[in-house]
Amino acid sequence: GGETPICSNAEVTKKIDPEIITRFREQGILYMRNLNDKLGLAWQKVFQTNDPKEVENYCTENNMNFEWKSKDNLSIKWKRPALLIHPLTKEELWFNHGFFFNRWALSSSYADAFSSSDLPFNTFYGNGEEIEKNVIENIAAAFENTKSIFKWEKNDVLVLDNMRMAHGRNAFTGSRKILVSMSSAY
Known part of the structure; x- marks a missing residue:
């Protein structure tokens, strides 16, 4: 186990x-996350702060809608493009x-x-409508039919x-150690 499935996003598309x-x-895509310490990740861990005002500022600056359902339960939504042009x-x-x-x-x-709005995370069409099961199945099949498996060996x-x-x-x-490094975009 632990292999890395990879696939070309061009082929998936x-x-x-x-x-x-x-x-x-x-329409783009709408992401939703419910952040609390009961299920999934707490908002403090995700935003790496205990200050609700910092979270609100971040959300506002990044065009994210937020709603405090309680002091420990934050719901966030943000819309993004679903497709991008490779630079x-x-x-x-x-x-x-x-x-x-x-x-x-899931x-x-x-x-x-x-309910759809109470899951720890969910995605919707950019207009907020639910994505149909057959659409998700079509997307899943695109990934499944284009993937290859990278089987890690020591020093790869x-x-x-x-x-x-x-x-x-x-x-x-079991245990394994993978080091990841990321660089700035192009």
């Missing part, structure tokens, strides 16, 4: 139904976490325990263009 691409291109190749790429953070990507027993180095290549981590048991 080609495999997603064109009608789905068009809708996301036009070097000029390719239009599917570049978002819409599938991975959507309720339909186990049904987990997702069904919450993997260099990826984070915009061109999607990457993840397969489940594993």
Whole structure:
């Protein structure tokens, strides 16, 4: 276990139904997170502060809507483009976490325990409408059908263009150490 699945976002983009691409291109994607210490991550950990005003300022500066449901429960929403143009190749790429953070990507027993707005995270079309299950299934199939598996061996180095290549981590048991370094964009 612990392999790194990787796939070309250009290939993923080609495999997603064109009608789905068009809708996301036009509407963007809306991310939602509920931050509390009961389920998922607490807002203090995510924003690395205990000061609600700092969080509110950050959200305002980054065009994020926020709502304090209680002093320890913060709901945030932000809209972003679902596709971006690669600065070097000029390719239009599917570049978002819409599938991975959507309720339909969760186990049904987990997702069904919450309303769409009470999950620790969820994604929506940019206009706030729920993304249909068949759309998430189409996106999931695009990733599944383009992925290859990088099987780590001691002293391996993997260099990826984070915009061109999607990457993840397969489940594993035991310990391992992976060092990550990121640089500024192009």
